[in-house]
Amino acid sequence: MTTDLGAIRSGADVPVGSPLLEVENLIMRYQVKQGEVSAVEDVNFTLHKGEALGLVGESGCGKSSIALSLLRLQAENGEIVNGEVRLAGTNLVELSEEEMRRHRWNEMSMVFQGAMNTWNPVHRISDQIKEALDIHWPEQLSKADVRYRIAELFQTVGLNPDMMDRYPHEFSGGMRQRAVIAMALSCNPQIIIADEPTTALDVIVQDLILKELKRIQEELGMSIIYISHDLAVIAEVTDSMAVMYAGKIVEYGTTKTIFGGMRHPYAWLLLSSTPSITGPRRKLAPLEGEPPNLLDPPSGCRFNPRCPFATDRCHEEEPPLEDIGDGHLVACWNWEKVPVGVQAGDVL
């Protein structure tokens, strides 16, 4: 079976550790009856080859919207207003729909949120993965090649290839999620976007799936973008991470640096309000208030209504995402006030 895909596989030549996907000044907005929702606002990040990047934030912070924009799969009322998404140098935003379609799955694929529950119950798993290969594999594959490929994929994700002709109901939740990952891997992409890949799973199964993804990332030199609301998951699987709030990245850097001392008040409070089973039992600090309405975001810093450190400047001027040293980027006027090594429950 040939896997030489020529021009489409431009990302394959990128050496491990070099920039593979560069997102610059990305702005995505949804048009709704009441006006315009700024879901993704001026987002910048770089994904290196072989790297795992985490986007973390609460519901409505724009993390899934970013993922969909990267593949240009955002809902019909969503529009990329500005910015570039460069995949090994090619700006995906400027491609025609047909060109974009060829990049999808071959270079960048996605594990959608809740995808394990979207298998069609009346078709065999193998037939459903075959469909992805039929549509996206750049050349016609013979029936035997398809089955060989699916067997290979099943093995990659730790499923028994003998089970490929079974129906979704014969699989447990964890197995269905493995099959979803197999489908995302079907066309040998360079990048997988995993949107809440383990959210509906029990902890023991979650542990297995995350280990599997980690292994795939390392063995195949894959780059993965993890999207999650769970800081603990992000801490375990990613190399670098971005914390999002109300459509913007508020803190960005390597995972070790950020967990070494979060300097954006939102990130710091989010970690302080995450219960843990390790360390001493302590008081958790609640984040007061609710996330802003993105139809009419607050002026200045979008976090200012909920921020315990907010000053007058925060209400007027929007803080830029600035390097505070060692590639640790923070968008806050008062980041120096955020205590390091202390959790909010102890001080607030």
Place this chain on the structure above:
Amino acid sequence: MTHPVVRVSELEKRFPVQKSVFRKATDFVHALDGISFDIPPGGSLGLVGESGCGKTTTGRILLKLLESTGGQVLIEKDGEPVDITAITAKDDLKDFRSRAQMIFQDPFESMNPRRTIYDTISEPLTVQNIGSVAEREVRVAELLQLVGLTPPESFIFRYPHELSGGQRQRVAIARALVVDPTFVVADEPTSMLDVSIRISIMDLMLKLGQDLNVSYLYITHDLAVARYMCDRIAVMYLGKIVELAPTEELLANPRHPYTKALISAVPVPDPTIERPPVEIKGGISRSINPQARCRFYDRCPFAREDPCNTNDHPPLDQVGEDHWAACYLVEEIASGAAVADTGDDRSPEPANSRDRSRT
């Protein structure tokens, strides 16, 4: 001597597996298989386990939303235990519901969208025939104040869709507490909420539990949440309680291999900490007509033919001060004499793929 508010003994629930409408069921799902626990006044017990272990079934039986098929549930009334499984009269049931209430998981599904917050919270009062309309209004306003929906007049006549998830869950708490219950079952009350909202709801439940002397049965899949909310934790596996201990003792010193696996599988929000490997084998056991052996046999890394397979499921024995575990090998595992066999660490969870050939 004070009675426990709740005393459950040998509770059992079997669901028939109906193969045909015309045939009597011969197969049963053993959803609960003889579980026992106490909850003292003002205490909180966390029921933890994976989906399908029977934790929600337990909660529903304790509130008589489901009938048990065996065992006893004693719930305190005016200082005396009353067996609620024996309640049949409608009035007695109504009386029972004034003492025990529930907070459901999904604040979006558990409220009637056509009824105002006032209607929702005052419904238990209407059912119980407590107070006049004017008095109910005062009581509802009082509860809105209590759960932090202030000022009450700006919430009382609104509809659920006008509220956020966190606010709705506050309404659900108010509805449960309006009749002054002594016992509340909370079934994953915060799992649908964002992290930042979750803490304020958990703090509210803790505070009200203390102020109003409410006992909680807190059902959750999340050990970290159970740690924050509960004095004691019971770990369930396939209809059995496999370990029961005070929260910190259970987390610091787990004795059952399943509890150990569960604890080591929880991700830690600190990239510098390397978790111990999860010692568990693939293959979940069946809960339909289960074999007479340890329920955890298939997945247990320490399991041996004798005694684990040859005997029935082990009893919940005392292994420390107020610490109970159901495992034949507790002592051997503690002393290091038992050997763990996790097999292929990539083996997925279901049993039917264990014969998988790998290249």
